[in-house]
Amino acid sequence: MPIYTDNPLELPIFQFESLKNISGLAHAVSTRYAPKRPMLPEVQPATPGDYRLAGRSIYIQREIITGRRSELLTALGLDYREVQPNLVGVHQMHTANVRSIGKEAYGANLNWDNPIPECDGIITDCPGVPLMTIHADCPAILLYDPVRKVAGTLHSGWRGTVGKIGLEGVRQMVTNFGSNPKDILAGIGPSIGPCCYQVGEPVLSEVQRAFGPELSAELLQKQPDDSFHFDLWQAIYQTLLEAGLAPDNIEQSQVCTLCQREHFFSYRATPQDQRHNYGQFMALVMLT
């Protein structure tokens, strides 16, 4: 599994093979692990494997989250003092809403106090603007157009997936930035996999409505106990093909956050009595 530590802080991060060595692009999906060579000793977790880059302010101090985000940006070779004020976050609501953002992001601090409301995806063509989505079993979809120099990240849980947020993300790249879908590279990040993602209603009906009977029969896999598992990865892959992407340009991480709970935060792996304060990880993409 491509968790890399070949960065100045030796911070373990997941990266897509197809996006890793592209000049002009920085990206990462965070793991549970703190850097081996911390830049800010005061933001390291008390418990190993609890390096959170997001969380509710009643449970974790804002200074700690901000400091860890500075470390992540630094690990990616970026000057955090310069780019952190440009960091864009979204107030994720499990929608299929995507926003394209331009120069108004510079210095606007659209992450803590002022995330883009009711939105689960962001696209930009502005260099130096890190885009961030937060995850805990739902996949990130990273998008990058190397021709038009456009990048984005989408949060695609089951609602976003049946709402085809991937299609909307690509549509905005085409409409707002002149992308050709055939040029776009995509990565489908770590999330709960078809091995573990048991679903009931209303997910079953919504998948059938969104994908039709034939494809739904593949996406909803009947288990020996008559329950169903939903294959989010394949659903997103099919959506990206529908959007016009080339099959070879879509990389699936194939990493299940529930199976690999020691590496990634997982909502479903969190015991019921601790779910009010479950851990989350971050997907980040930036044009450099």
Ligand SMILES: [Zn+2]
């Ligand atoms: Zn699994």
